[in-house]
Amino acid sequence: MSAPSTSPRAIDLLQQAAAFLRPRLERSLPIHERLKTFWAGCVAARDLGATDVVETEFLALASETGITADLGRHAETDLRHVIRMALIGSNPFQ
C-alpha cells in the first residue's frame, strides 16, 4: 500500500519567468525599454536552466513578443549577444 503523494508538481521555472516577462515586453513600449527588460529578465533567469536552454527560451520569448521582428535584419545575432552577455552578468549596452 502506498501513501497518497503530497509532493508538489514539477514546475518549469523558465516558463514561469517567461510568463512574468511577457506583459513587460509589449510592443506598445519603446524597443530600447523592451530590450532592457529582456536583458534584465535573462540576467535574473540565468540560474534557472543550462545556458543553451535559457538561450533557446529567451529567443523564443523575443520572437513571440515581436522583439525579433522589430530589431530587423540582424535581430537573432544581436539577441544572442544580449543573452550571452546577460548569462555572464554583463551589460551589452555600455
Added chain:
Amino acid sequence: MTALEDFERKFDQAQRQFSSGDDKQGDNSHNAGEHWPDPDWSLFDDRRGDLPEFPVDMLSKALRDWLVPAARGAGVGPDQVFIPLLTVASTLVGASRPVQPSRSWTEHLALWTSVVGFSDSGKTPGLNVTLRALAAIERDRKSKLGELRRAHELRAEIAKAAAKKWKAEVAVAVEEGRPAPEMPPEAAGPGEFVSPRLSVTDATIERLTALLQARPSGLAAIYDELAGLFSNMGRYSNGSDREFWNRRGTGSAVSSSGRVGRRSRSIISSSA
C-alpha cells in the same frame, strides 16, 4: 522565498543596475569577488570543525513531518537519516529515469554518498531507518519474485527439452550423413536464477555484476566501512575493482568477466 520571487528580486536588481550603469551584478553568487567572506581558517586545525545544522526547513512539510520524528526515534540527527534516504530513493528510480539538464547532457540518477562520523555517533542507526523501509518493500515484492522464479524455471525446462530434441535430431542427421541442424535459440538455457534485489551490502563486483543482470535499472550498494571498499580497489579479479567503480560514477554499463550487465547506482557507506 519561492523560485519565482527570487527571480523577480533578481530582475528588479538587474533593472536598477542597468539604470545606474553598473554592469556588475549585486548577486554574490556570480560577480562579487570583493564580497567573499574570509576563509574558515579552522579547517587547518587538528580537529573536526563544527558542522552546520542540516537545513530541515528546505524539505517539504510532509517529508519534514516524517523525518524529524524518525530521526528522534533513531536517536540521531536528521542528516543521518535523510542522506541514506535520498540515496536509496535514487536507487529505486535507478536507470529508468535519466535527468537531462540540457539537450546535449544526460545523467542517470547515480548518487554516491557517505556518512562520516566518529564511532557510536549514530551512523548505522540512521542508515537502518531507511534500510527497514527498504526491507519492507522487499517483503512486499516476495510474491512477484516467486512468479519470476517460476517463469525462469519454466524457461529452463523448455530449454532443456528443446536441447534434448535438437541433440536427437543431430544424432539422426549424422547417422544419415546429412548436415546437422543448428541449435535453436530456445535450446539455450537462461542460466542461474538471480533474484532481483533493491540493495546489497558489502558485495564484491562479481556479485554486483550478477545482480545488475537481474535488475538492470540498478540497485543500492551499501558498505558499512569505507575502508573495506577502498582496500578492495587494489585487488585484481578479472579486471580491477578501481576501474569498475570509476565507471559506476556515471552509471555506465557494467562489463565484468566477459559478461555484460547494466548499471549500478548508489553507494552508501558509513565510516568512522
